[in-house]
Amino acid sequence: MLARTNNKRSQRTPTKHNALRAILPLTFVAGALTLTACGSQTSSTHTAHSAQANAAQTDPLACGNNTAAPLSWTSAGPLISPKEGDFAVKDPTVVYYNNQYHIFATINDGNWKSMQITLDNLDAQATTNYQPFSPGNTGSSAVAPQVFYFTPQKTWYMFTQWPASYTTNQNIEDVNGWIPRVTLPEGSKGAYKGNSLDFWVICNDADCYMYYFKDDGKMYYMSTPVDNFPNFDPGTFKVADIEDSGPTNIVFEAGNIYKIKNSDYYLLQVEGWGETESRRLYRSWLSTSLDGPWIAHHTDESAPFAGPENTTFNGPAWSHQISHGEMIRDGYDEKMVLDPCNMQMLYQGVDLNGFNGNYGERPYHIGVLKQK
Template sequence: MTVKNWRIGLALAAALAGGWGMNAFASGAAGAFHWTSSAPLISPQADPEQKIYGVKDPSVVYVNGKYHVFMTTAGAKGWGLAYTSFDQWSNAAAAKIVPLDKSPMGPGYRAAPQVFYFAPQKKWYLVYQGGDPLYSTSDDISDPMSWSAPKPFFPVIPDIVKPPQGKGWLDFWVICDEKKCYLFNTDDHGRLLRSETDLGRFPHGFRNTVVVMAEKTADLFEASNTYRIANTGTYITLVEAISPQGRYFRIWKSDRLDGKWETYSAAPMNAFASSDNVERLWSEGISHGEMIRTNVDQTMTIDPCRPLEYLFQGNDPAVRVDDYIKLPYRLGIITAKGANPISALCR
């Protein structure tokens, strides 16, 4: 969530509270996920130009011996993008966070990044929202000043996301198979949408924007992220939802990116990660994040034979603010414990 009415989330959580018990996501359910949390690893740093309230919406790749993390900064001047890198998570807190507004990307509203290496073009892509979906490219992920000026994915906004058919779009996510690239997004109103283009035309030619899933607003809210599970024919999609205990992620699976999505956890509400199945959680729920992947390319692949790690945004539940942008978001990692539906696919 970035420039959105965060009071929607508060109202939805309050409305749900009467009908949801504290054990709504009982971690003991068979076929469910179990996690343990790190402490906060990346926090806002002093900025001479503005007060930074929070860092959020992380995207991460590991390449050339370093983690490269892109994030949204929430500051007194609004929303922007920033970058940091480090060799191991124990050094993340000390690593300098570099705002990207001095790069050719320029200043202005930028949020919710996704970074990946598009192998057919041998270029890095940074996908983000600036109202509509935008992208920048770079030949050197380690140089934060190398990102190109923003370009739109769509020359014309699809009718399905404009009133009266839709209510906007946000949190854009690209993943490709052998023939096509797909752009997924949510809309804060219970819909997951998908657009597509041919692999050879990317980043141009996106079309056929359709609704993939539609549920209650609280149950399918925002921040979708989709992955291929290595050495299988399975894909998973995670979407952030809202409960009285805070934000959490639900999980679905499919055998193709343009196929039907089915629930993929035996826990109530097919929960993936929530305040009820994460040990040592310092945050009010699990919010917008990304899996730490086994590769860096456009296939967005994760390895079922390695413990799952998920970099997420969390906030101190004791802090109450009068404006969403002031929430003290920090970044931390949850690590899977024991068997789960994804690890069961390890061969």
Template sequence: MLFQRSLNLALSAAAVGVTAQYCDLPASPQWASTPDAPLAQPMHNWTSLKDFTHVPYEGEHLVYGSIVNNGTYGSTNFGLFKNWSDMATASQNGMDNPTVAPTLFYFAPKSIWVLCYQWGPSAFSYRTSNDPTNANGWGAAQPLYTGGAAGAPYGPIDQTVIADDVNMYLFFAGDDGSIYRQSMPIGNFPGSFGNVSQTILTNTTENLFEAVQVYKLKGQTKWLMIVECEGAVGRYFRSFTAANLNGNFTELSGLESAPFAGKTNTKITWSEDISHGDLIRSTNDQTFEVDPCSLQMLFQGRANSTADYNDLPYRPGLITLQNPGPVQYGGGSSSSSSSSSTTLKTVTSTATSTPTTKATSTSHSTSHSSTHSSTHTETHRTWHRPSHTTTTTHTSEAAPTGYGPPHYTW
């Protein structure tokens, strides 16, 4: 019956000369945990695996991510694997030059692989390679963004990049209830977005926390943004859509009781968190295209633990969308729902300014404190993420030019 229905739709579309096929994202997604268990366990006595980025590579999965070793951050890639069930036995290859919270993609205009990340020589950095499977084959660190974030207590965090036909865009969070954006002509990339950013979404710290990701919806002139939030039960994602990458993002899926992806709509039992990860893309290039007709998400989840945030036992997990919109043909609508709970605001922040205003967040279970230490050597870097307490007073700081984020000592 499903085959016959698909065939009838295809024949109907062909009869009117329409070939583009797409699905809309549902406003109330339902996911299945596939499987309802972690995909892999840390090797090398690491504490956790987290912050995943994924691309299809020659018919296999290529995944990079952060690792934590007794509170100290680093990064790894996984050896190529064909099926998700094979991730458990794929090699985990530690990186000599860590690329924490990475974003991996192929930049087609210049035929080069790019790995963007945080906590390098600048607020955000990037490296390039001709062989993304070699964890230690990346070139020297280059500045991706050297500025701050207007209200961020610890500086910019969790970048992602994406391109349309004209521009390359940088999006990032600040653990401060804001999402930030900057752009450059696509011909100037790879390169630095400079030291100025625009605040495009604001809400409470809990409702717009971190791990922002942006994607092109296949077959449509529409872009999807997902943002990790802090809930009463655990971490979850909200979603927003826009008709263009430089436009207004408006809410599609809401807060913890009706999220894009969270404990309430995933049928998951092994984790309370649906946290930092990547939607499985249909391409590996700078467009970051995803197909809502067949959508999966690689995320970090964890068993219950009373450990400090830096020692939480995060593991990779996979969820699969169960209720995509019906298959349609032709161009997709670029309209998106409005949001009364998120304020669009434009401001700028520079790398050399140091605002003195303070923004006090409401109570949340895993907010950042300002306690932090780290070490740095020329050939290898280690980081410690700020520890978490029940409440904290956020002091806004901008990252000095050519330096790491505030509260990170190199």
């Protein structure tokens, strides 16, 4: 477990972020985003980070009557629980395809392994009917996976860690169809050396980007033209420009990026924590480019993108964390489109009260957040 890091906001001058605010239709009040309804033409007087942001505009995640209220979520009991002999089930990735939810995740029975399960809906409770698998039946595991369909090649991809690698499949419904993992080259900069983890891929019409973390308060990425995918060029290695990042607890790990439907914006959400490491949460940032810069969106612990402070449970509160998760996408391809009018999120949750084991033994379950 990492030591708790001071949650003080960065004092650097966000020049590029102010420039971005000049073109983003966002309102910042005392450092926080104020939402207005989709299509609203109203304006208001406010104090903004940038003098150029002088009118209330639309948050790209606002939908219908979801106006100035902060994001809030509900969660039922666990959707997927560890079966007997497993400590945890965690790190979910999910695609909705052929009228079913195809979920892949990490399990731990003393060793990190992979699992797959297919569900007709996300309302079932605490199933343990998942299937362990090894890509190519090689004995290797796909830890912390991300799954999507790469349209130009008509192929399913799964990116995974330890080491940075991918596996492909022509039929997502065939869990034995995944080929042996292909390791990505580290390159002269050794981009993946050390504890690189939680790889995330998203593409636009021209390029594909791969982001990842090292638990050091930064997000790293590299890119490649769509026609060259999945051969990411280590020579394009960069550190993402994220407003108010720096402390480890702000930009920690398990970050995801989505293209917000019917908008020009991308949503970045990253797992971190606030006053205590045991209370994990997600913060969010926005940009009009996959290269950033990323401006703060919902970054306060008291009003995060998703966390203990803005989640209520339909029944007992079985988790004190909103940890390593993935949004339900509007589609299943490499564009990673998110519908702001239908936001749901798979996440790993846990209650650590009375727990004295190591990280691998934390009894994680997978649950579902639904936006109120």
